[in-house]
Amino acid sequence: MTIIDGKKISQEIRNEVKLATERFKQEKGFVPGLAFILVGENPASQSYVKSKGKACEETGFHSITERVPATISEADLLTMIDRFNTNEKIHGILVQLPLPKHIDEQKVIEAISPAKDVDGFHPANVGKMMIGIDTYFPCTPYGIVELLKRSNIDPSGKHVVVVGRSNIVGKPIANMLVQKKQWANAVVTIAHTGAKDISYYTKQADILIAAVGKANAITKEMLKPGVVVIDVGINRIDDPLAKNGSRLVGDVDYEHVKEIASAITPVPGGVGPMTIAMLMVNTLKAAGGKL
């Protein structure tokens, strides 16, 4: 059984981006720039943006973080995005989601120039991904593809079952893995809350991708022996034995599932760190560089 070490693999990628950025800077005389917009005080969002900003610094990128109150109007937020759209030092724009209810998330996503859409959420980029044209891939699914590749797990011809259909993870990972190309070419099923019996689908998985958002949603009984398990969940649960009374777990019942899996990603230290690494890859690309 292999524990897929996302921390190690993400660090390798970040080192590669750092080296590529040094070369890029010598050649072009500038560095990739990434702008973050953080709306409100959501603790998880604050923590993610902080980690992403730190990653930019370590990679040698220029970055700006704009923190604005949750009461900001939609119009003011759109104006802020537009200023970054025309700022030559900024190659990527990331508005951390979720946004307060009075702001139309889709409108915000579409306000970002597709050329600076390092999240890969703009419909123009989603469309390109869908038809197999190279573009910015959303960071979490892109990270999953890299995890599989760098663990030498080839999805080609395998049955990948994705549980979850969000725009950020479920739909894009299904789309990326179904493409007719290397390190994809899988037969893909998307299972979700609309299914009468989720385990009917999960039991058929050669590779199971859990993006449900619920602790212990995927148990050993729902899987077949030898399955590769990619756990995208980040859930905080009470744990009286933990230092601050809680700890992070994924969507998969890790302790039991690892008894039958051939490979599994832990939480934390699996998919999570990959998201940031792939954001660095996308930002380098946005500036015109490559690995």
Ligand code: GUN
């Ligand atoms: N919120 C949760 N994941 C993401 C992400 O990948 N990008 C942005 N912008 N917000 C998120």
